[in-house]
Amino acid sequence: EAGVTQFPSHSVIEKGQTVTLRCDPISGHDNLYWYRRVMGKEIKFLLHFVKESKQDESGMPNNRFLAERTGGTYSTLKVQPAELEDSGVYFCASSLGQGGEQFFGPGTRLTVL
Amino acid sequence: GEDVEQSLFLSVREGDSSVINCTYTDSSSTYLYWYKQEPGAGLQLLTYIFSNMDMKQDQRLTVLLNKKDKHLSLRIADTQTGDSAIYFCAEKFESASKIIFGSGTRLSIRP
Numbered sequence: 597e598a599g600v601t602q603f604p605s606h607s608v609i610e611k612g613q614t615v616t617l618r619c620d621p622i623s624g625h626d627n628l629y630w631y632r633r634v635m636g637k638e639i640k641f642l643l644h645f646v647k648e649s650k651q652d653e654s655g656m657p658n659n660r661f662l663a664e665r666t667g668g669t670y671s672t673l674k675v676q677p678a679e680l681e682d683s684g685v686y687f688c689a690s691s692l693g694q695g696g697e698q699f700f701g702p703g704t705r706l707t708v709l
Numbered sequence: 710g711e712d713v714e715q716s717l718f719l720s721v722r723e724g725d726s727s728v729i730n731c732t733y734t735d736s737s738s739t740y741l742y743w744y745k746q747e748p749g750a751g752l753q754l755l756t757y758i759f760s761n762m763d764m765k766q767d768q769r770l771t772v773l774l775n776k777k778d779k780h781l782s783l784r785i786a787d788t789q790t791g792d793s794a795i796y797f798c799a800e801k802f803e804s805a806s807k808i809i810f811g812s813g814t815r816l817s818i819r820p
Contacts, residue, residue, distance in 0.1 A: 600751070629806065633813075638713065639752075639797065641807035652806045687752065698808060700744075700752035 598622070600701035602688050608707045614676040617704045621670070621690030627651075628671050629691075629698060630663060634684035645671060646694065678708045713811035715798050720817045727785040729814045731798030736779060738800035742808065743772065743783045746795045755796070756783070790818050 601620045609615050621628045630642040642661070643653040647668035656663070660679070665671040675682055685705050689698040715731040733741070742757045758765045758772045758781075765772045771784040785792055795813040 627806075631808075631810075636812070638812045639799075639810035641809070644806035655807065689752075694806065695803070697754060699754075702749065702751040 600688055600690050600699055602686075602701040602704050604704060605702065606705045606707070608709065609678055610709050611680055612677045614674065615678055615706060617673045617675075617686050617706070619671045619673070619688030619690075619701060621688070622692075622699055625690035625692050625699075626668070627691040627694055627696070627698075628665060629689040630671070630673055631655075631687040631689065632684050633687070633703075634681070639687065642673075651694075675706070678706075680708050682706060683708045713798055713800055713809055715796075715811040715814050717812065718815050718817070720819055721788050723788060723790060723818050723820055725788055727783075727788045727792065727816055729783045729785075729796050729798075729816065731781045731783075731811055733779050733781065733798070733800050733809075735800065735802075735809075736776065737802060738809075739803040740801045741772075741774060741781050742797075742799040742801070743770075743781075744797040744799060744810075746797065746813070747793075752797065785816075788816075788818055792816060793818050 603618045628645040633639040641655040644651045645665045662674045685703040687703045689700045691698045712734040721727045743755045744752045745755045769786045773782045797813045798811040799808045801808045
């Protein structure tokens with residue numbers, strides 16, 4: 597069974613540009629989460645989808661970040677316009693049930709120059 | 710409040726035991742986790758403990774929980790080179806979606 601996959605693995609963009617990260621959860625997992633680790637600090641929660649609905653988006657830093665999960669399968673996280681402080685590793689996770697184990701993807705390393 | 714803290718680095722000799730420590734602030738957390746991240750890989754759930762437990766042992770791993778001091782530790786016996794990774798301490802509340810992570814402890818193994 598395939599795990600959580602993320603694309604791209606690494607993205608380098610200039611300040612002011614737009615970047616879209618993609619996450620494919622484990623097949624059948626209704627719950628999808630985004631986290632990020634900035635500057636080697638703690639990994640912070642961004643938001644949680646149940647199917648296509650946003651269950652909790654309390655961790656989204658500002659309105660430059662837009663997460664979608666149309667159709668309730670894969671999800672995208674768009675940063676527009678990107679700022680220097682957005683550099684970090686963005687992790688996606690999925691779980692079968694809301695309280696179930698969250699399985700993490702390998703992350704996307706975003707570098708904003 | 711929500712805060713999980715752990716030291717950033719730990720270096721141990723191969724074959725020795727590694728002990729990674731973590732403190733957390735919210736006593737109402739239900740689950741306490743240890744995740745492992747190897748280079749280029751995602752986060753792997755290594756082990757977890759329920760907040761009503763004091764200890765959990767799983768092969769070379771021992772997790773100790775001191776609820777009074779809000780202190781969690783992970784002991785790796787007979788540390789091997791394959792144990793080199795970043796170890797994240799984390800907590801989760803029963804009703805919440807999110808996992809709250811610490812900054813991670815980078816474990817390096819010296820010969």
